[in-house]
Amino acid sequence: MTDQAATRTGAADAIPQARLDLIPLALPVALAGLAFLLIGTPTTWLTLTLAALAMGMMIFVIASGLTLVFGLMDVINFGHGAFIAVGAYLAMTVLGPLAPLVQADSLMLNLAALALAALVATFGAGALGLAFERVVIRPVYGQHLKQILITMGGLIIAEQLLHAIFGGDQKAMALPTAFRGAIVVGDLAFEKFRLLAVAIGLVVFLAMQLTLNRTRIGLLIRAGVENSEMVEALGYRIRRLFVGVFAAGSALAGLGGVLWALYRETFTAAIGSEVMVLVFIVIIIGGLGSVGGCFLGAILVAMMANYTAFLAPKVALASSILLMVAILMWRPQGLYPVAKR
């Protein structure tokens, strides 16, 4: 190739840069600012904001896997709630015999019990996810209507199985001693468990960002979410990747189920399906397939729910839907849409 031609193909323009889209990041700040003005009392506002952050992190942990599952294979999984419920029940089963550790007046013993329960719930839900993908999802790849029907059916069967195994009554999930109550600073009270939930949510978010941006698997997932066919044409088996992501997403839902059950302190087998409405709103707001968007969407939905519950309890139930409608009118593909083929 001649130098002349090389120069021509080189297009000596300025190096193109990705447009940093910071506007969505300003939304939670603006929402918090508006709530501050409406609430008026700084301590109440701060308590509500922290509660919102904790709730948002828990929803993010639950929703992050679902958004990747949809992004990678266009699979709409209404059965995701089953993994949340299984996580909660597994944690309850583990924490039962560990009551002395849960009730001990020692942070380390409490953490050990909680970590073991979370580990069992995470891996248990992940294993269930593998089976669910094989039995329920695989026969209906590419068939959205059948996916909706069969995954909803899977959720109903899972819930009924949990009722049959554990009984249909409401279950209690006591917080470990060290995470009961609040840390009081002046007029402010920070609930300890909410601080823990925020910490776990941040760790999950950072781990996902590192995996997606710094590893080859992450590169494949990001490419697959955008164009799975081209990833296959490059020689990678997207189905295997999808199975891995599905299991990881189910495992995270299991972990989220533990946190959500501890947050509410009581639950039934419907714990998953109850939270799924919020989860779907979050992944739609964030942009299907976008982990960053899912994180932001979870925080926004939780803020809206907490602030409106205080300011206007009558519209609290509809607030998330109103938020979704407003965001989709502004950005129909969500806050951070993933470029699809």
Place this chain on the structure above:
Amino acid sequence: MAEPLLSLEGVHTHIGQYHILQGVSFAVPEGGMTVLLGRNGAGKTTALRTIMGLWKPSAGVLRFAGAAIGGMATPEIARAGIAYVPESMAVFSDLTVAENITLAARSGPPDPARLDWIFSFFPAMKRFWHAPAGVLSGGQKQMLAISRAIVEKRRLILVDEPTKGLAPAIIEGMIGAFRELKRETTILLVEQNFRFAASLGDNVAVMDDGRIVHAGAMAALAADEAMQTRLLGLSLDSHQ
């Protein structure tokens, strides 16, 4: 006579209710460039996608390097040594140029000497190495799609209309790049730009209505204006 690198014998492909490939037979010899020509809707892109396993053939035999590939999944076909540059280019917009190329190098990090070779005919790839692919121009995206296909040596590269929508200056650059590429590998090129195809192709197959209607040496077709008019509806002169 040496066995061709790729051969299609009586290949039929259905997409939904449509019968697109209706008994396609042609061969791609090892080395050089074979060009698949034909008007819009003749079935050229479907032929490439069928070779790549992206559409499953409903009948016929596809052989690559002596092995039947007709029933294989796309990743296995790619791993057998076929690279694909689709018409849409299909670069990963959210990934940087570096990430796009790194992903295409299946056996590990890209070889620096190989990258330098690619940069020698696509210097824009070096310049925009850390830029997201989504912000590149159309020509740069095409360069990236081709770079991705050649970052590791493959036995056959399928390229679907690389000049589509590109400025003449960029197309001239592409001609130089393909001349370099066909020295080391075999290329099956789908193209509507006959001037571009004639300047590069060694062999040609012409498709119409899902069938091959002519196959032979490109030089013979380029020199025969009457045949061009009969097969393609236009002569080479009309493209100048």
